[in-house]
Amino acid sequence: MNRTTELFKSEAYLQNNLRLFVNRATEDFNVPFHSHEFIEYCYVAQGKGYHHIENETFPVHKGMLYVIPVGISHVFRPSTPGPAGEPLIVYNCLFDNYMVDRLSPILLDDPVQEHLKSLCGGNERSSASSYFNAFDRDGSIESIMQRLYREMSVPSIGSATMLLSLVSQLAITVYRLKYGDADKRSADAADFTNVIQYIGExxxxxxxxxxxxxxxxxxxxxxxxxxxxxxxxxxxxxxxxxxxxxxxxxxxxxxxxxxxxxxxxxxxxxxxxxxxxxxxxxxxxxxxxxxxxx
CATH class of the missing domain: 1.10.10.60 (Homeodomain-like)
Structure with missing residues (x-):
């Protein structure tokens, strides 16, 4: 289905020195189907509904986390219109390549840095297939999102440093959820070779x-x-x-x-x-x- 897509520009949202925006939004039917010039981490904190991404639709519920790269079109919708049902509440963490560059001295693991850069666009890995979701099995993502929201809403001394730390924690935690099992399988394969070698000897x-x-x-x-x-x-x-x-x-x-x-x-x-x-x-x-x- 062809939809009209509105572009959300960075200057409308990323107005602080960190070029970071965090909010806690109650989703409705008024937000247009949109793409944006920034990376978006979306965490479903409450309720049920649907997440329309490009030409796909995903049912969503509490604990689901989506990572939306630059240029990917999407929108959340609650299960039912009006105030009758449980509201669909989503935490959103938005940042662009400026934040990715700021995180480079903190994120010492090359795979995580490369992953974030790929979400900014500008290479072959950034395509419609590069959005993904993960499930917050232990509540760690929700905790980071809540702390990001509080630090963003009520800044105090050290808030910039704290926000950088929390964004890096978010990126690493989500990366582990998405790719950690694959990394573990690779490590297991390498270590299992030693077991096979031991048997042979x-x-x-x-x-x-x-x-x-x-x-x-x-x-x-x-x-x-x-x-x-x-x-x-x-x-x-x-x-x-x-x-x-x-x-x-x-x-x-x-x-x-x-x-x-x-x-x-x-x-x-x-x-x-x-x-x-x-x-x-x-x-x-x-x-x-x-x-x-x-």
Whole structure:
């Protein structure tokens, strides 16, 4: 649906030295569908309604946070017209690239700085797809918004410094909500590589999830999830396959006895080794070695 879009200019809202504006608004049907020359963080503090962004409509309720980049069109609407229903109340925090520059000495993490700069526009990442929402699971965003609103409404000594600190807290908290899980998965993947390496280097020894939990400092349950995520197998299946894979290498590349190879990959009982090897490879160790020309 094509809508008429009004442009909200920075000079109408960002009139202080920080070029920052924070308000607590009761949404109605009078505010026009609009875009703006600044970044907007919108937090739903009360009620239910709808958030129209570009050509999409999202139902909203308390705890939802939206980040609207420069140039993206949107508007909030309450669920029902008139005063009958519960009002839809939204905290809005507005700032532009001037504030982003002011935050640079505070925000020491490059990903957060780059994220804020992308919201200002001027690069390929700033597009209609760059708006996003997050949910305030623990009330931390609401607390920051309330403190921003109070500091903005009743300024006192140190307010400029406090506001800069609160905006940086808002940006970091929201960034963590949006991207923290992905960052954690990346860190998990890097650390899980060390777990896999440990297994490969200790195949001749008994290895349990409890051992790996102690080494990695992850819980056994989390390790089980990581094995499933990164290998598609349970820990037991992964370990069994790793041992048989290593035994195949030794059968091909050495003349050691099968019983010795079984011990080198962690099997103290030759019958158990033979049974597992045949189950996975489809041949006995001796047949495998013979077919490999060993």
């Amino acid at each position: 200790h195949l001749s020894e008994p290895i349990t999830l409890s051992d790996l939990s102690h080494i990695s400092r992850w819980s056994i349950r989390h390790l089980q999830r990581l094995f499933q995520r990164h290998s598609g197998q349970s820990f037991g299946s992964y370990l069994q396959n790793a041992r048989i894979h290593k035994s195949c290498e030794l059968l091909r590349g050495s003349s050691r006895k099968v019983s010795v190879i079984a011990e080198l990959v962690g099997y103290r009982d030759i019958d158990s080794f033979n049974a597992v090897f045949k189950k996975i490879v489809g041949q006995s160790p001796s047949e495998y070695r013979s077919l490999q020309g060993g």
